[in-house]
Amino acid sequence: MFKGIRFKFITIYFLLVFMAMVIIGVFIIQQFEQYHLDVVRGNLTQIAGSVMTTLEEIDWQNNKEEIQKNISPYEKMGMEIYVIEKNNDFTIISSTNLSYWNQNAMYILDSDLILSGFHGEIKEKDIVSSQENQRSSKNMIFPLYDEHSRITGAVYLRQNLEDIYRTLDQSKSILTRATMLALFITFVLGYFVAKSITGPINDVTIKAEKMARGDFDQVVEVKSDDEIGQLASMFNYLTARLRTVLQEISNEKKKMDTIINNMADGLIATTAEGKIIHANPIALRMLKLQGETLTNKTFDDVFSSLNKKLTLGFFEEKKKWYGNEIIDVEGNVKLRAKYAPILRENGDLEGIVVLLQDVTEYEKLENMRKEFVANVSHELRTPLTTIKSYTESLLDGVLEDKGLATDWLNVINSETDRMTRLVQELLQLSKLDYKKSKWNKAEIDINEIVKNSILKLEVSAKNKKQQLEYIGAEEAIFVLVDKDRMEQVVLNILSNAIKYTGESGKIKIKVHQENNHAEVIIQDNGIGIPSQHLPRIFERFYRVDKARSREMGGTGLGLSIAKQIIEAHDGEIEIFSGEESRGTRVTISIPLVKRELAYD
Structure with missing residues (x-):
């Protein structure tokens, strides 16, 4: 309480009024006392002169009765007059107080004053006594001279000052009471004045404290237009601005959190000491970490086991704060970690931010691209090598042997057809990839497409003494497809079944309706596909047995084209196979045509 500004205000006002009243009181009492003493002095001087x-005018030394007669009237005025004769005893020869006649003045009156008077000085002396048996008085002495200017006596006057000092004491009492009253009024007024000043300040302080705790809905009441009112208005303006700025910051933070938490890449931020301060859900998923366990781990704990170059020590040692590294995570997942520093305004390092990108598919696609280029090069190089070698042999003279030349030209023609077929299939894949294929879709019975495909490959199956078993639907199943393209898919699957099924094998073809879809199932009992190859069976140029596939004339693009065509018709194609020599089952699913019911 005593440290508060309100107490300080009251104390200052109290001291100011107290000091002012004391100074004024002392000045007034002194002036009042001096005035009355001057009045008494003047009266005494005037009476002394008279x-x-x-x-x-009289022979005062020989006419004491005459002297007494002249000074007696002054007794009624409250004055004491003593006429002292100059002799050895300083005898009082006349006095308004008859009891002092003929007595030694040195024992009754002030001796110092008497001696001064008989030395020719007109002198006065105030005797102020606090004792009850003594009185306060003003004493003055005037020397008397004869005709030869010799001091022959003295007139001693004494005026009682009790009334004056009693009046002064009453004045002091009045001033004291006035001072106490003024101090009380000052205290009360000072309290309210200080309250009027400190009240708004306390209000601002309390509401500022609430703002410090996070409650920004604070408004101070403006009660005046003075500096305190301006402070309150400025506080309200500051609160409104702060609320607006915090709302903008909160909105920006929410936007940033939404972007970071929903971005496709992982993000981890750490301080310069290695404490992880942020990790979005994608980063936790990529690194297979839990948010609770991450709080107890440092940056080096997370990344040092994945890549030794992703540690703060390595960054500090190499002075390399920008860069990227590839890290391997469980499950054959590859991540690219791009890192960059967080710098303060003065350039000092504040932390590190790491951006994690899942490049598993990219790496896989890159490998597929390299493999694709290698396969295309190999597929083209083989027939080109054959054509070139046979052509050079023909030019070297084999052309004269018509029989051998005819055989070699047939080989050249076959290899040319093989290259043409490969290029055509690549062009078809390119058009499918870039959505440039033209589709002649029409409603057609899927049974018709399957029957036509079986009819075209029936001879090939008979040559291998294979049995083709067709189970068609009892009713027509209409689908919206490009007939030629769909027949191409069925021919490809069926030809693969014939090609990879041994002699006297069995191939079963079934068509039926399943959940608003038309399904074509081609099941063989051929060599089958190992399970580890099934995930990649639709990749371009991918072969389970490359040497044997090339011997059978395959390009490795048929299944890729088939998958593209089926997906372009909003369908699905799946291949199932167990162990080797257990056969393969291919399922093709195409949506049925949506027909509206007609009512008569």
């Missing part, structure tokens, strides 16, 4: 004039 008495001395009277004494000069």
Whole structure:
């Protein structure tokens, strides 16, 4: 309480009024006392002059009765007049107080004052006593001279000052009570004045404290237009601005959190000491970490086991704060970690931010691209090598042997057809990839497409003494497809079944309707596909047995084209196979045509 500004205000006002009243009181009492003493001095001087004039007119030393007669009237005025004769005893020869006649003045009156008077000085002395048996008085002495200017006596006057000092004491009492009243009024007024000043300040302080705790809905009441009112208005303006700025910051933070938490890449931020301060859900998923366990781990704990170059020590040692590294995570997942520093305004390092990108598919696609280029090069190089070698042999003279030349030209023609077929299939894949294929879709019975495909490959199956078993639907199943393209898919699957099924094998073809879809199932009992190859069976140029596939004339693009065509018709194609020599089952699913019911 005593440290508060309100107490300080009251204390200052109290001291100011107290000091002012004390100074004023002392000045007034002194002036009042001095005034009355001057009045008494003047009266005594005037009376002394009158008495001395009277004494000069008479032979005062020999006419004591005459002196007494002249000074007696002054007794009623409250003055004491003593006429002292100059002799060895300083005898009082006349006095307004008859009890002091003929007594030694040195024992009754002030001796110092008497001696000064008989030395020719007009002198006065105030005797102020606090004792009850003594009185306060003003004493003055005037020397008397004869005709030869010799001091022959003195007139001693004494005026009682009790009334004056009693009046002064009453004045002091009045001033004291006035001072106490003024101090009380000052205290009360000071309290309210200080309250009017400190009240808004306390209000601002309380509401500022609430704002410090996070409650920004604070408004201070403006009660005046003075500096305090301006402070309150400025506080309200500051609160409104702060609320607006915090809302903008909160909105920006929410936007940033939404972007970071929903971005496709992982993000981890750490301080310069290695404490992880942020990790979005994608980063936790990529690194297979839990948010709870991450709080107890440092940056080096997370990344040092994945890549030794992703540690703060390595960054500090190499002075390399920008870069990227590839890290391997469980499950054959590859991540690219791009890192960059977080710098303060003065350039000091504040932390590190790491961006994690899942490049598993990219790496896989890159490998597929390299493999694709290698396969295309190999597929083209083989027939080109054959054509070139046979052509050079023909040019070297084999052309004259018509029989051998005819055989070699047939080989050249076959290899040319093989290259043409490969290029055509690549062009078809390119058009499918870039959505440039033209589709002649029409409603057609899927049974018709399957029957036509079986009819075209029936001879090939008979040549291998294979049995083709067709189970068609009892009713027509209409689908919206490009007939030629769909027949191409069925021919490809069926030809693969014939090609990879041994002699006297069995191939079963079934068509039926399943959940608003038309399904074509081609099941063989051929060599089958190992399970580890099934995930990649639709990749371009991918072969389970490359040497044997090339011997059978395959390009490795048929299944890729088939998958593209089926997906372009919003369908699905799946291949199932167990162990080797257990056969393969291919399922093709195409949506049925949506028909509206007609009512008569």
